[in-house]
Amino acid sequence: MEFDAFSDIEIQFRTGDERIEFYSMDIFKSGEKIQAIKKRPFYYYGSGTDSTWITEIRKSDLKLITEFINKAKSIKDTCSFNSSSIDYYNIKTNGNELKIVGNCEWNGIDYDSLVNKLFKHKFVELKKKREIVADSLVKSFNGAWDVFGWENGVLKNRNLVLTKTTENEPKIDGIYRWTFDKEKSSEFRHNLDIDEGSTLIEIGASTYKVLNIENDRIELKYLW
Numbered sequence: 395m396e397f398d399a400f401s402d403i404e405i406q407f408r409t410g411d412e413r414i415e416f417y418s419m420d421i422f423k424s425g426e427k428i429q430a431i432k433k434r435p436f437y438y439y440g441s442g443t444d445s446t447w448i449t450e451i452r453k454s455d456l457k458l459i460t461e462f463i464n465k466a467k468s469i470k471d472t473c474s475f476n477s478s479s480i481d482y483y484n485i486k487t488n489g490n491e492l493k494i495v496g497n498c499e500w501n502g503i504d505y506d507s508l509v510n511k512l513f514k515h516k517f518v519e520l521k522k523k524r525e526i527v528a529d530s531l532v533k534s535f536n537g538a539w540d541v542f543g544w545e546n547g548v549l550k551n552r553n554l555v556l557t558k559t560t561e562n563e564p565k566i567d568g569i570y571r572w573t574f575d576k577e578k579s580s581e582f583r584h585n586l587d588i589d590e591g592s593t594l595i596e597i598g599a600s601t602y603k604v605l606n607i608e609n610d611r612i613e614l615k616y617l618w
Contacts, residue, residue, distance in 0.1 A: 406485075407482070407483055416434050417509070418433040421459060429451060432447040438588070439527050458503070458512075473494060473498040477497050529583070538561050538573045539557060539572050540557050540565075540569055542554065542569065544569070561573070582595075
């Protein structure tokens with residue numbers, strides 16, 4: 395496919411069963427260039443988000459896009475329904491609309507493959523942003539903290555308040571003291587979840603959402 399023969403493309407994709415994920419991307423002429431814009435979903439790194447992504451399409455990308463469109467046309471009526479998670483495609487180009495429903499054999503040219511190749515550099519940038527957030531969080535938690543919200547091993551308040559202390563300070567009866575040291579930082583970092591629009595951490599056998607972090611005070615919400 396050459397520039398003159400290219401027609402704008404709109405791709406909407408959703409998948410899932412209990413939790414439906416929505417994706418959308420447009421590929422269009424812009425002046426003397428062809429660009430792709432990723433509209434949905436937003437990708438999170440803690441409380442931050444990468445919203446729309448725009449990238450310029452190269453000749454090698456055009457070949458991949460052509461393969462995707464041709465594959466979509468060829469499998470339109472051949473998809474099975476062998477899973478509770480069903481894929482839904484709505485593809486518009488050159489005045490035509492393709493609707494594909496089911497678990498299709500894309501042979502490595504499906505939506506995920508397309509968006510990951512077209513926006514490869516954006517996903518690399520996103521990974522770096524998430525690593526920066528994770529490193530910062532681990533650093534913020536280093537030290538000893540008195541935990542208010544748990545009392546004598548019983549959850550009294552789902553919103554916990556951690557206050558900075560030292561190991562030399564006497565412990566308060568019935569109040570937990572959590573200590574995060576550098577030796578355990580890699581394990582703690584591994585248990586962080588910073589890509590769902592909020593930051594979740596696993597401490598012991600429980601999972602918490604990070605609400606606020608200050609120098610000597612951290613607020614968490616007990617989830618489960």
